Each structure stands twice: as structure tokens, then as C-alpha cells.
Amino acid sequence: MTSDVLVNSSELRKALGTFATGVTVLTACSNKGEMTGLTVNSFTSVSLSPPLILWCLASTSDSLSIFRSAEYFAVNILASGQRDISNHFATKQVGKFNNIKFKRGLGDAPLLQGCVTWLQCKTVKLYEEGDHWIFIGEVVELKTTSKEGLIFNQSNYAISLPLPANDNESGTPSELLHSDSESYFSLLFQAIHSYQENFEQHQHEIIESDYKARILCVLNHYNSTTITEMHKVIKIPKSEIEIIIHELISSGLVETITNSENNALRLTQSGKEKSNKLLLILHEHDEKINQLLGEDEYQQFRVNLQKIIDWNY
Numbered sequence: 001m002t003s004d005v006l007v008n009s010s011e012l013r014k015a016l017g018t019f020a021t022g023v024t025v026l027t028a029c030s031n032k033g034e035m036t037g038l039t040v041n042s043f044t045s046v047s048l049s050p051p052l053i054l055w056c057l058a059s060t061s062d063s064l065s066i067f068r069s070a071e072y073f074a075v076n077i078l079a080s081g082q083r084d085i086s087n088h089f090a091t092k093q094v095g096k097f098n099n100i101k102f103k104r105g106l107g108d109a110p111l112l113q114g115c116v117t118w119l120q121c122k123t124v125k126l127y128e129e130g131d132h133w134i135f136i137g138e139v140v141e142l143k144t145t146s147k148e149g150l151i152f153n154q155s156n157y158a159i160s161l162p163l164p165a166n167d168n169e170s171g172t173p174s175e176l177l178h179s180d181s182e183s184y185f186s187l188l189f190q191a192i193h194s195y196q197e198n199f200e201q202h203q204h205e206i207i208e209s210d211y212k213a214r215i216l217c218v219l220n221h222y223n224s225t226t227i228t229e230m231h232k233v234i235k236i237p238k239s240e241i242e243i244i245i246h247e248l249i250s251s252g253l254v255e256t257i258t259n260s261e262n263n264a265l266r267l268t269q270s271g272k273e274k275s276n277k278l279l280l281i282l283h284e285h286d287e288k289i290n291q292l293l294g295e296d297e298y299q300q301f302r303v304n305l306q307k308i309i310d311w312n313y
């Protein structure tokens, strides 16, 4: 199927990235015992009865031949603490299962430890469409937990927090629970929400996206660094960092250091100016909170926040 409308694929990728999804690792094993797995967010439900799901695999994937020939595959839905697992399975490499804890499921497909949900599926249909293959699987076994899922939204990993109830509406019982003025959770959440809205507005006057801002600030801190080093600090998928860096280079904010053997990157003069502005608004926001609370309360507030972060009950 072709279309007369020419849509730029990087624009499309960006637009589709505004649709927040969960994150899964799809796994399978060949009849020769070769295991494979990759990070996937194209996974979605198709039908409850019969129980069908689908996901899409790039034709360029090293895993294609195993998934095409395997009778079964597993969908490992990642928990909020499994960002490193997502990054690991989103990187092409041999020995993907070294140092990974898993059990074997149907067809020997690996079931990764620590996930929210595992779906074991039998491939029932397979279509090649555009530059991807669509796999339809029938869910034959499942196990789920009450853990929080990992979210992927606009190139960033995220966790979900329920929105506080709107003051003008009477909320559902769960919203009312979280909107209880006695609840620390509700207060903390509302404080983060209000700070973020305020901060984002100022940040967007300088640069359009949060992840670009983070990369500029990392480059400002390290002077020069490689994508691999940056990936260790920022913890978003390496493939996303490569795309963002490419955009920052095109807009003249970042440059590669010539004569560098390992493709080091640094800020250009205008990149430095932008990142300094970003760091300044971060500092100014901190200062505003300091003024709002007064020095003693501000210091105590930081101590208290740290106590809650370290709290293990």
C-alpha cells in the first residue's frame, strides 16, 4: 500500500513518540537453542476473545529470523525499575542474555526476572508491512503482578503518577483518596506538578524539549564526551541520544571534535550560551524556593526530601 502524501519519517517518529506507551522486551528461542530479545513499544492488545496481541519488528532487526521461525514468543512487560534492562535490549550486541536473570517459558522463550507481567504467546499470523513485520500472537499463558510499569514518552523513560483530583469536580474514590489534604503523597505530587509546569514554561523558551535540555547540560558539565559516556549519565536509549545529537549538530549547538578517535562531542559557542541559560533557570528556580521558604526552612526541606527518598519501610 502506498500513499501520495509525503510524510517526513523523522517528523513522523517524533509525532508518534508523543503517544506514551509501556515498555516490553520480546523474547524467543530458535529450534537450535539460540535466544533473542529486543525492546519493543509497538506492543498492543488486539482482541480479548480470542486473546490476541500484536507487535511490530523492524525488517533490519537481527532477531527477525528467530521470531519468524519460532512457534512461541514471550512478552515481558517491564517494571518501573527496569530502565537498564530496556536500554540493554535496545542495543545490538552478541550475548544479550549474559548476566540477565530469566526462566524459560513455552518454546524456551526467556521470561525475564522482575517484570510486571509475562505473556506467553503462540504466533498465529505474520505480515510484512512497510519496513516492519507485524506479529499477531495468541496469549496462551500469562502471569501478572501489581508492580508499576515503565513508561516511554517522547524519548524519555517515565513512571506514572495518578493526577490529583480537579478541585471543581467530585473525583472517583481513588482520586478522593489521593486528594486528601492530609496525604503526603498528594502534597508531594502537587508540589512536583506545580514546580514542573513552572519550570518547563521557562525551559521551553530556551529549548523545545526536555531531553535536548538534559543533553546540553551534560555537555556543559563534561566539556567534551562521547555518546557512550553520555548514555551512562542520561539513561535514555543510545539510539534516541544519537538522533537528538544529530538534531543538535544540525541546529549548530553541538559539534564533533575533529581528530578525535572516538567521536567526542562538545558544545559550540551558541550551545554553551543556551546550556548556561538552562543552568541559570535551574539555579533561579532553586533560589525562588529558597526565598519562598527562608534559608533555614529551605535547608530543612532538602534534608526532609532526602529522608523520604532514602526511606525504606
Ligand SMILES: Cc1cc2nc3c(=O)[nH]c(=O)nc-3n(C[C@H](O)[C@H](O)[C@H](O)COP(=O)(O)O)c2cc1C
Pocket: 023, 037, 038, 039, 040, 041, 042, 043, 056, 057, 058, 060, 061, 062, 063, 064, 086, 089, 090, 091, 092, 093, 152, 237
Ligand atoms: C523504547 C523502545 C522501543 C522500541 N520499540 C521497537 C519496536 O516496537 N520494534 C522494533 O523493531 N524495534 C524497537 N526498538 C528498537 C530495538 O529495541 C533495537 O533496534 C534493538 O537493538 C533491536 O535488536 P536486534 O537487532 O538485536 O533485534 C525500540 C527501542 C526502544 C528503546
